[in-house]
Amino acid sequence: MDVSSGINAEYGEVRYMCAVTKDALCNATVCIVLRPSGKVVTLDCYEKVIKNDMADPISGEKLKEKDIIILKRGSTGYAGAKNTGEDLIAKKKGAVLMAN
Numbered sequence: 001m002d003v004s005s006g007i008n009a010e011y012g013e014v015r016y017m018c019a020v021t022k023d024a025l026c027n028a029t030v031c032i033v034l035r036p037s038g039k040v041v042t043l044d045c046y047e048k049v050i051k052n053d054m055a056d057p058i059s060g061e062k063l064k065e066k067d068i069i070i071l072k073r074g075s076t077g078y079a080g081a082k083n084t085g086e087d088l089i090a091k092k093k094g095a096v097l098m099a100n
Contacts, residue, residue, distance in 0.1 A: 018042045020049060020057050027073055034058065035067040043070075 016025040019039035025031055030043035034050075037058040041050065046068070050056070054063045 016040075018045050021045050030073065031071045033069040033071060034063065035069060036061040036063065040071070 014022075014024045017023060018025060018031075018041050019034075019037075020041050021044075023029075023042055023045070025040065025042070031040050032043055032046050033040055034056050036056045039056075039058045050063070055061065056063055056067075
């Protein structure tokens with residue numbers, strides 16, 4: 001499973017997808033939860049399809065601004081340390097042996 005892309009490489013299937021467009025969701029995708037239905041859609045889908053009518057395409061309910069919840073994206077952890085102001089530097093100390 002390639003977690004960053006949301007695609008199961010072994011079976012070639014998408015694990016997570018936009019409820020409306022069926023686009024694959026991954027860590028790089030900005031996602032939004034529609035509160036009335038609880039479904040997840042991409043920001044692109046929201047801006048192109050949902051925002052004009054402000055209606056939930058799944059349940060048909062009218063949406064208010066408070067019904068749009070923007071999800072925070074995940075990261076690998078290593079790259080996230082850059083935002084803390086710390087400089088991460090790899091240092092080579094010597095040979096490392098692993099036993100099984």
